Amino acid sequence: MNKKVVVVVGGGIAGIEASAFLSYMGFEVVLVEKENTLGGHVLNWEKLFPTMRYGSEVLDFLLQGISPKVNVYTCCEVNSISKKEHQFFVELSNGENFISDAVLVTTGYDLFDARIKEEYGYGIYENVFTSADLEMIFTAKKTLLTKQNKVPLKIGFVHCVGSRDEKVGNVYCSKVCCVTAVKQSIEIKQIYPDSEIYCFYMDLRMYGMHFEHLYKEAQEKYGVHFIRGRLSECFENVDKSILVKVEDTLTGRPLKMNVDILVLMVGFVPRKSTKKIADLIGLENGRNGFFKTKDQHTLTNVSNIPGVFFAGCCTSPKTITNTITDARAAASTIASYLLHHEIDKRTINLAP
Amino acid sequence: MLEEGKKRIWAEYQKAVPDNNYYFVRSCIRQTFFPGSEQAFIRIIRNELGKDIYETPYHTTCTGIGYHSDIIPFETTMTVVARQFALMTEAGYSNYIPSCITSFGLYTEVLETWHHFPEIEAHIRENLWKATKREFKIPDNLSHPSDIFYHFRKNIAEKAKYSLVDIESGQPLNVVEHIGCHYSKMFPGKGIGGAEYPCVLIGMIEAWGGNAIDYPERRHCCGFGFRQYIVQSNRGYSVSCSRKKFESMKPYQPDLILTNCPGCPMFLDRWQYVISEIEGKTYGKNNQGIPVFTYEELAGLILGYDPWELGLQLHQIDCEPLLKKMGIKYNPSEKYLGYNREYIGKPEITKNLFHCC
Amino acid sequence: MTQYFKTLQEDIRFREGLSACINCGTCTAICAAAEFYQYDPRQIVDIVQSRNELEIEELLKSDTIWYCGECMSCKTRCPRGNTPGLVIMALRTLSQDSGLFIESEKGRQQLAIKRTIGEWILKTGYCVSPELINPEMHPEQGPVWKWEIDNIRTLMKKMGANYQGDGPGALRKIPEEALSELKSIFDITGATQRFEKIENDSSKKAEEMGLKLTDGLDNPYMQYIYKHNSQNHHNNQ
Amino acid sequence: MSFGFNILKDRQIDFDTNDLSLARFLSLYEPSFRLCISCGGCTATCIANHHSGLSLRKIFILINRGITADIKHELDNCMLCGKCVIACPRGVNTRGLILKISELTKNSEI
Secondary structure, eight states, X not given: OOOOEEEEEOOBHHHHHHHHHHHHTTOEEEEEOSSSSTBGGGGGOOEETTTTEEHHHHHHHHHTTOOTTEEEEOSOOEEEEEEETTEEEEEETTSOEEEESEEEEOOOEEEOOGGGSGGGOBTTBTTEEEHHHHHHXXXXXXXXXXXXXXXXXXXXXXXXXXSSBGGGTBOSOOSSHHHHHHHHHHHHHHHOTTOEXXXXXXXXXXXXXXXXXXXXXXXXXXXXEEEESOOOEEEEOTTSOEEEEEEETTTTEEEEEEESEEXXXXXXXXXXXXXXXXXXXXXXXXXXXXXXXXXXXXXXXXXXXXXXXXXXXXXXXXXHHHHHHHHHHHHHHHHHHHTTOGGGGOOOOOOO | OOHHHHHHHHHHOOOOOOSSOEEEEXXXXXXXXXXXXXXXXXXXXXXXXOOOEEOOTTOOOOOHHHHXXXXXXXXXXXXXXXXXXXXHHHHTXXXXXXXXXXXXXXXXXXXXXXXXXXXXXXXHHHHHHHHHOOOOOOOSEEOOHHHHHHHTHHHHHHHOSOOSBOTTTOOBOEEEEEOOHHHHSSOGGGSTTTTXXXXXXXXHHHHTTOEEEOOTTTTSOOSOOTHHHHSGGGHHHHHHHHHHHHHHHGGGOOSEEEEOSSHHHHHHHHHHHHHHXXXXXXXXXXXXXXXXXXXXXXXXXHTTOOHHHHTGGGSSSOOXXXXXXXXXXXXXXXXXXXXXXXXXXXXXXXSSSOOOO | OOOHHHHHHTSHHHHHHOSOOOOOOHHHHXXXXXXXXXXXXXXXXXXXXXXXXXXXXXXXXXXXXXOOOOXXXXXXXXXXXXXXXXXXXXXXXXXXXXXXXXXXXXXXTHHHHIIIIIHHHHHHSSSOOGGGSOTTTOGGGHHHHHHHXXXXXXXXXXXXXXXXXXXXXXXXXXXXXXXXXXHHHHXXXXXXXXXXXXXXXXXXXXXXXXXXXXXXXXXXXXXXXXXXXXXXXXXXX | OOOSSOOOOOOSEETTTOOOHHHHHHHHHOGGGGGOOOOOHHHXXXXXXXXXXXXXXXXXXXXXXXXXXXXXXXXXXXXOOOHHHHHOTTOOOHHHHHHHHHHHHHHHOO
């Protein structure tokens, strides 16, 4: 009997980890990544919450699972997929064709384009940064300075940029931004102990293990300030500092403040190519534009098309920890599907 | 500030502005305080741009000020708006051009309401029929006169005799713009440039040679606030809002404030006087104050119209220092002459503001 | 049992202005009224969405709902697509319809607005016109305005206006037919009724306060509501 | 001349000019002061709150915003029973802070 083949679309951490497990389970794996290197967004994150471990360490660990048994195609995209009976005919942009028995979609997410929140002036006011910009500065081992090369003494963090916001069409929570703001605040305090940092938030969602601990440390050890109010608008002053306007909802009064740097905590949005891939094979998108899983509680790696599976952030925003777990779950779900395990036949009344 | 970022947004918010055949509707506040501006608008549209513009004596207020000071029910306002549309329909026009920003915002609100709730439109049609036996068509286009000047800003520039430049230094003038709140804050897609970075006035400033400057309280309301100005004891709110704007624009040393709202130019002008009386504080160089113009006054000036026919003598802040800076030729002695060139006396001199003559 | 919330929900502006508020304060942060008055649109919306009839009644009787300037800056920003300004407009309508507006200093001012703007609309066809902006009631208009009013005819002619004339143009006399159409619209759409309600409730209040209220603007009650400021509105703490 | 109205003072909390000295002092003197998350547990349990409206949550916030004029007057209502210490989920030494704030406001008439 021929070895069963799985095509994995997307070489971020979900694609890497799922490919690794699937290959060690004995399947032939084709991993397709459109960039020239595997790793996805994690390549751009220097230190990770809540441990402050380097992102590269996690990636190194995951890549140890990619043995020669995984056929990796970088700089490559899926041109077409068609299904005949139980098999998928997959054509890649490099001209190669595969017949696969299952497809795993791990296309991940895009960061929210902060320019859409016009009133925050990203791309207009020079000292408005995004959380991703900050991370790039850290990863490149550059010094964080204002665009006028001044040491920033007052820094503001704006939570929920592109998340929980009907104005931009994203009503969901991106999950990782709250704790990322806390992490980045601490990192700045470590570089500039005399700086003052203010986080503007609606709710602080410290749901993960140790997140609350990190939050408490930011307050107690580093003196980071938290102001409950969503940023309404900001503006560039004549000296290029940024004037922010927010309601301090706990005193019930409007509040203004000039900061040297304003950091926008950008959320997750469905990757641009999500729609394209959905159209290729007829996958369903959910209300928020991420791929729709068959069931919200149980069939979280299963799509509306038998043989097509999901892992990672292509179905919803997730932390790195959750993404890795999800990838492993997808691998075992695919294995039971391909090997016709009894467990694959379980049913549930699908949630509306 | 990174201009490319703004240009990207401007490109996103460009609305359709008709090229001709305008049905013009007066503004309560503008015709009272700036009759020369409405006159200049019609003159420029007809004589400089050669377009057709029509107005009927039968139109009235849209009731906007009454509606926004809460004495007029929404249903009444919608029916009055329907009557205005009926007059347009009867005149055979479909491009509705309300001179007032409060009206522009209100018409937009009413049209949006009808669009989303057709049963309300049907009810208002019944009301109108009952009250006036009139019927109406929804306008094909609703544009504000400032949209039209933005649309033709380059044509106006081609005919201009002056530009927004300091003739001594050759440097462009620093112009601050103030957009009426109801222009695009309620419906960002209805205003040129959107709600956060409207470019309807910036486009004119730049096309006419000036340097548009952006300052932190640009988006702040002038403080009209309807009932907050209408009732005397509330006017502290109104003056304080304007004051906030003046303080914020001060570091940029503006030569001029350009507005597209009916009330704003009057308030930004008068509150400078009030602040100078109450606090002894003045803005602009040498206690001159910062002149506040409507876009028609500015267009008229660069086209070489007589400043006293435009009505610049009706401003509390003297315009002469700016006219001199721009090298505009004018006759100072005609400022205080009436229609038949009779001398009509001068306004009383104020305590702290500079007066030119 | 009062039915304030239910009545508010009948107002299209209320339904459009409020789905569920998350109390983020985006509105208050840029609210001009919140900068100068003891006023927080977020809290008002929160009270209203609590559906607490007693608290809503307190609002309807309070100065609070009259602080908003209806600039609508709040509409641009709300992450839930709400418009606190529209909620305020619905509350003000209800405060007048229920007669509770006379219970507050700022609410009582509605009579002053009705007797100026409201009556001017029916008399002239416009909300304002020069002869109605009396320099004595409007000292802030400055000496230039007094000069303009003193020379109104010749100045208006110079500006190209058709002051009180027939035919089109700025400040023209609006034809009687147009004014009578306006009046019949007011009669059938509720404006006349609201005007009467404001007048009647104000008369009662004037009597209760021992201030004489007669026609026009020059009477003690009118002058009081137009000029009186208890200075209790701006507490900075 | 009188216009019948006044220019109003801005109610905005201005973080560029407000006096944060008390907040800074307390953060050093009693670092648990920084840990308050404004949950209101203290206020909900406070006996004095029932008769005087005293709100420790609000007082802490006001100190952090540099608005300290009325604090002494409000804290006079506290009976130092210490229930708030037990209620606090973040381990803030509320009673100790009240004593210190009272002492400081008494001495310097903040």
